[in-house]
Amino acid sequence: METFDVIVLGAGAAGMICAIEAARRGRRVVVLDHAAAPGEKIRISGGGRCNFTNLGTDWRHFLSRNPRFAISALSRFGPRDFLARIEAAGIAWHEKAAGQLFCDGSARQVVALLVAQMAEASASLRLSCPVRSVTRRGAGFAVGTGAGTIAAAALVVATGGKSIPKMGATGFAHELARQFGLPLTQTRPGLVPLTFAEQALVPIRPLAGVSLTARAETGGTAFEDGLLFTHRGLSGPAILQVSSYWREGTPVTLDLSPGTDIARALAAARQEPGQGAGRGSPAQALARYLPERLAAAAVARAGLAGRLADQSNAALDRLGAAVNSWQVMPVGTEGYRTAEVTVGGVDTEALDARTMAARQVPGLYFVGEAVDMTGWLGGYNFQWAWSSGWAAGQAA
Numbered sequence: 001m002e003t004f005d006v007i008v009l010g011a012g013a014a015g016m017i018c019a020i021e022a023a024r025r026g027r028r029v030v031v032l033d034h035a036a037a038p039g040e041k042i043r044i045s046g047g048g049r050c051n052f053t054n055l056g057t058d059w060r061h062f063l064s065r066n067p068r069f070a071i072s073a074l075s076r077f078g079p080r081d082f083l084a085r086i087e088a089a090g091i092a093w094h095e096k097a098a099g100q101l102f103c104d105g106s107a108r109q110v111v112a113l114l115v116a117q118m119a120e121a122s123a124s125l126r127l128s129c130p131v132r133s134v135t136r137r138g139a140g141f142a143v144g145t146g147a148g149t150i151a152a153a154a155l156v157v158a159t160g161g162k163s164i165p166k167m168g169a170t171g172f173a174h175e176l177a178r179q180f181g182l183p184l185t186q187t188r189p190g191l192v193p194l195t196f197a198e199q200a201l202v203p204i205r206p207l208a209g210v211s212l213t214a215r216a217e218t219g220g221t222a223f224e225d226g227l228l229f230t231h232r233g234l235s236g237p238a239i240l241q242v243s244s245y246w247r248e249g250t251p252v253t254l255d256l257s258p259g260t261d262i263a264r265a266l267a268a269a270r271q272e273p274g275q276g277a278g279r280g281s282p283a284q285a286l287a288r289y290l291p292e293r294l295a296a297a298a299v300a301r302a303g304l305a306g307r308l309a310d311q312s313n314a315a316l317d318r319l320g321a322a323v324n325s326w327q328v329m330p331v332g333t334e335g336y337r338t339a340e341v342t343v344g345g346v347d348t349e350a351l352d353a354r355t356m357a358a359r360q361v362p363g364l365y366f367v368g369e370a371v372d373m374t375g376w377l378g379g380y381n382f383q384w385a386w387s388s389g390w391a392a393g394q395a396a
Contacts, residue, residue, distance in 0.1 A: 004028045006396045007152040011038035014368030014389035015158030016114040021393025023121035034130035039111035050107030053079040054379035055099035063374045069348040073387035082386045089113045154396040160369040161342025173370035183347040185372040189339030190244035193235035194330040215255035216242040254326045257289045263320025298322045345372040355395035365392040
């Protein structure tokens, strides 16, 4: 039986940085992953350029039963700490929007950096190594693999959540939590497109491919960003963001022209003299603010016909509501198949915020997406992976 000081399960963002930190402390570390390559989610993220952090990250950008749990880890290893490692490695980067940092080149550079730093710290990486069992062994743990059993005093679970199973994601971390008696919060897909029942798709499906900036709101939480109509429903950053807060049976309200009171704008256009907008159709006037197909669809939903000049204030109010407060009722999401994250996970009440250690199971740690700490779109989830993995690496 091989023995190490620390076994890390999962060669993703959180697992690799944890291994680096623990090994730099002189701990004998082995990282196990059933995948054939490390950092697969890093590799595909950000369109292949990896949105590796967000400079504005703080606890307010996370969903959790207790989002303040993130404060300790984020404050001790924050966005600029990881950025310093990116710059020290000579990886060029750019800020896309609102603090979102991306590689100028390939996301593979981030994976290569982490793998190189593990090697430099003498952390062992074993790929294509599925875990068959995890048991207590004395004061430590024994992990059964296809190549034999490995024992260690500390076990760090960094296997992520259920999102994107084609990348190898499973609920393994949650199964281990249950095995060792740790509570879980309810899990569901997050940062995922919303889908609609067949009847509700009637006004949406003809708009497939139309995109614009919109405001999406559900349950009092709203995001203004890109929105995309699809054959199955709605996608785009605004929808992905709000999907993490959406619950079955609740509506989503869309403002397709945020910042513009459409009813008032069209009422003003109706009064334009001469050959002004009033002589044209409501759809033509509305196309000043929306893509043409979407403008025509909104006019049809509001039941308007004829010239803009002939529309009553009540008719324009109906059209304004169809644009500025269109309420839709999703029936579900695309599920874990396309979800970028898993909302929920190991309850933070069971973990130490400073070390990520399980309070009732000495030597056991949970980091990254496995924990009930889900970030917004825009680099927040990677920063949580870096911060929580780093925190566990200081203690394991």
